[in-house]
Amino acid sequence: MGTKGTEIVGMDVEELLDLLNRAYSDEWLAYYQYWLGAKICKGPMKEAVITELEQHATEELGHALLLTGRIIQLGGTPITKPEDWYKWTNCGYDAPDDPFVKTLLEQNIKGEQCAIGVYKKLMDKTMNADPITYNIVLQIIQQEVEHEEDLQSLLEDFELMTRRK
Numbered sequence: 001m002g003t004k005g006t007e008i009v010g011m012d013v014e015e016l017l018d019l020l021n022r023a024y025s026d027e028w029l030a031y032y033q034y035w036l037g038a039k040i041c042k043g044p045m046k047e048a049v050i051t052e053l054e055q056h057a058t059e060e061l062g063h064a065l066l067l068t069g070r071i072i073q074l075g076g077t078p079i080t081k082p083e084d085w086y087k088w089t090n091c092g093y094d095a096p097d098d099p100f101v102k103t104l105l106e107q108n109i110k111g112e113q114c115a116i117g118v119y120k121k122l123m124d125k126t127m128n129a130d131p132i133t134y135n136i137v138l139q140i141i142q143q144e145v146e147h148e149e150d151l152q153s154l155l156e157d158f159e160l161m162t163r164r165k
């Protein structure tokens with residue numbers, strides 16, 4: 001822990017660490033949901049969908065990395081047991097039990113929309129209190145917004161392609 005670096009945080013550090021660990025749990029669950037979705041995906045346009053799901057999996061893992069770095073910097077402990085991800089998550093986990101591309105896209109859009117809400121709240125909380133965390137959250141939310149749009153545009157293409165007149 002950086003003592004002075006933690007001292008300048010203008011909010012309750014324990015509360016901030018809790019929020020960061022919640023988001024950290026979300027990111028691991030999102031990573032696995034995307035990673036497995038990309039393996040089992042079936043249906044029209046699956047190549048394009050798989051490419052996007054794989055890219056998003058990698059990016060969610062990158063978000064977990066950014067969050068764990070900040071948690072440790074602030075003297076916290078990142079969640080150590082995967083079973084606790086379930087207890088801490090904001091957005092939960094939607095098992096990709098149905099491999100159909102449309103179902104996977106819809107599940108992951110729901111996840112991204114939840115993530116955008118979570119990071120918007122974290123931005124509001126940290127904007128003035130902790131610019132360092134704010135900067136990290138800003139980087140993450142930029143990608144979550146991109147993720148939502150990527151998936152919605154794939155879903156739109158899917159709907160156009162499979163439209164019956």
Ligand code: FE
Nearest residue numbers: 027059060063
């Ligand atoms: Fe993420």
Ligand code: FE
Nearest residue numbers: 112143144147
């Ligand atoms: Fe995302």
Ligand code: MG
Nearest residue numbers: 052055147150
């Ligand atoms: Mg993408």
